[in-house]
Amino acid sequence: MARAATNRRKLVLTLLAWTVGIAMFFPILWTALTSFKTEAEAIASPPSFLAFHWTLENYAEVQARSDYFLHFMNSVVISLGSTLAGLLVAVPAAWSMAFVPGRRTRDVLMWMLSTKMLPPVGVLIPIYLLFRDSGLLDSRIGLIIVLTLINLPIIVWMLFTYFREIPGEILEAARMDGAGLREEILFVLLPMAVPGIASTLLLNVILAWNEAFWTLNLSASQSAPLTAFIASYSSPEGLFYAKLSAASTMAVAPILILGWFSQKQLVRGLTFGAVK
């Protein structure tokens, strides 16, 4: 009797959860489906869900018009590069915040976060001029630098909250054994913090992959990532829903798949110190 009640409850919950899940996912699903339709079917009323003439012509058209792999590689290099560079700078900073906290540690951290609240458009022209003078316009290096700086506060904060969970005594013991600062961070701290670093890395790759203001404004042809690729499909002439869907699917799929495969790692450290 109780068992039946539990099962009924589980069934209701299952239905509810699946409804919510599908509703959240629906815009993405719909885009993916539309990318396989012809332009005429894409705006047909009433719309058809699966019973349409499946075609790959939109993907062929998109590939013929723009070099997807160039943009894809740029996205990979820029998002990975900026995240790694960010980690390089942030690990020592987070170490000192977590293990040698001073009176101002909290203020410094909050100040770092507040730099992220500045509206980027306000400083585009100055940055553009600086980039022009240093030859960084339309270069992957330039975009890596900017995205590193943009995401640095988040990286520092995530690492800090994660490092704080690690007992300081272990590091101290290593120090007693004569480990220098470098050894202490590299061989003692980092191995213990792998889950936190993994989720920091993943979150920042996602944020950098999706950053659309700087990447679009500081790149032209050589360094343009997928955010710029999508900007050429936003409203071309005539019917464009199917082509737009194909381009959108191509821009989103890599990071979505990465996110899905690594969601356990992503979630494990994604607490920002919210779980005690």
Add this chain to the structure above:
Amino acid sequence: MATAHSRAAARLTMAPAVVLLLGWMLIPLAMTLYFSFLRYNLLMPGTEEWIGTLNYQYFLTDPAFFTALGNTLALVGGVLALTVCGGIGLALLLDQPFWGRGIVRLLVIAPFFVMPTVSALVWKNMLMNPVNGLFAAVARGLGLQPFDFLSEAPLSSIVLIVTWQWLPFATLILLTALQSLDRERLEAAEMDGAGAVDRFVHIILPHLARAMTVVTLIQTIFLLSVFAEILVTTNGGPGNATTNITYLVYSLSLLQFDVGGGSAGGIVAVVLANIVAVFLMRMIGRNLDL
């Protein structure tokens, strides 16, 4: 117990991050501050001249400014309220036992990976478009008049799009926090005859307070500068109905190429962001014992 040695090491290890961010903040900021006192239109080089606070006078008396301020607050507040409430609901749901939890979780977090430009394009064209969009087709199928989202309820539509993007993030953080809740306490409370509502209000909600603070802080940082969604869907319109401060500064500096006016707007935005920051820090300090 920190020794003098480790104090020095702390300063040294902190230095790169601090110096980089300081440079990233101060150099453009100084240039922006300087530009904000100039008559400086990008299309008219050579005509730059010092005009004192004129740019500020124009920006602050622009009727669009107050609309934009209100829209910014409404957008941030609306999305925060929806994502925190929705996130708690979703987290509670995903925490229950049901068939296919792993897959549902993947479906729910998917929107977080979609770039803002793409999600705005998809919502605008394929879902909300009143003639060719899916919602219109559904409405017609039900015999209803299609609703014209982006001109009848422009700001709410943008809140909806942004909420869709950020709900997964809130859900994930809240779910992780929820899973660390001591089950025995809940069971004990149930034994004592506490109803579901009581348990939620007195045990679950206080437990989630820190996670809610974190969600608020992180999202505020990103929501203050929501831009791509507005640019793609409404261009700040109709009228100024969806212009937020970021978009207003954008339209000054990059649509009108009035670098002087845009810079003044940028500085005002920085000041406002700092007010929000101080306010947030206070709140966080109380809740996050950093």
Add this chain to the structure above:
Amino acid sequence: MKTRVLSLTGAAVAAFLGASAQAETLSIATVNNGDMIRMQKLADHFTKAHPDITLNWVTLEENVLRQRVTTDIATKGGQYDILTIGTYEVPIWTKQKWLMPLDKLGAGYDADDLLPSIRNGLTAGGTLYAAPFYGESSMVMYRKDLFEKAGLTMPEAPSWAFVADAARKLTDKSKEVYGICLRGKAGWGENMAFISAMANSYGARWFDMAWKPQFNTDPWKQTLTTYLGLMKDAGPPGASSNGFNENLALFQTGKCAMWIDATVAASFVSNPAQSKVADKVGYALAPDNGLGKRANWLWAWNLAIPASSKKGDAAQSFIAWATSKEYLELVAKEEGWANVPPGTRSSLYANPDYQKAAPFADLTLKSIQAADPLKPTVQEVPYTGVQFVAIPEFQGIGTGVGQAFSAALAGQVSADQALQNAQALATREMTKAGYIK
């Protein structure tokens, strides 16, 4: 053995360096319009003839493109060798000496063949500073089948009264057929292009001779109330976010009985591969109000080279190719005459093959000739430009006014309130810029 490898490597390096010293890479920034995308596809023909030149394309949506190229040229960023710019930018940029004179287009280029009204806007002191890729005016496109069914006949030169009346009669909201589709999305190049051209035919003007904004005058009031009333009774839902592309999609799927927009759209709506109504489209001149001016605008997308470019010669050879008579023939051969970029060369309109393939050719030419950038409206004005005012401040003012009008279209404010807002905004900006003392 070792020396041989070394010398081979040396030779390879030398060959590589030699090649790279000769080869030039041109970065071309262009709009994602159909004709430009076609140019990108056909560019192989150019690189085959010029193996020492490689092309890099940066294709962007119009507003993003404008923002990118303007920022770049004004800061002398030097990221592009060839820019796609509009008729609005060319005179302003030429005055700033930002553009390279196009004096090496070659003997066979025949600049005299360019349509005078288009060419005049791109010339300063007798020299061409940008070469037109395609040109357009505005005209009425309508559904012959719907007109016939309703017992209406479209004259070749309709009046606004006729258009308004027909639009209301043809509207059948239950069948999703709307009498008229017009631009409503805010932007100086979107709704204001249409509304300014319409206002010209009502005798309105942007500024009087003392640069005072004129939105408080009667002709503007007539224009805006006619436009709003028409869209309310006979327009599609969501019109305040419809620009050229959205309306094109509506017309192509048979939702509009009439559409007044760019003449280039004629080849898209009559193309059976894209359009459900391809065989049912008729064309007419843009409407007038009996004041001697029609609602014709004038626009061209042009190719130009930044003055700072070091690859001027290669860039000019590309521009000469892309805007030549031979390019038109190439497109005709590959994709048919109806798809050639229109509105730039007189010879195209004299070509019987083109006339046969493009039933809209004659009206397009007439529309382009009807627009006069030097005398856009009934009264005298201090500016040039038909649907824009060729001053740097116009983008801001035009877009602000466009926002005010789209708010009225969305029903947020009344026509009077919108005009009042537009007047206040334009006065403010013109005062700030120093035009009004």
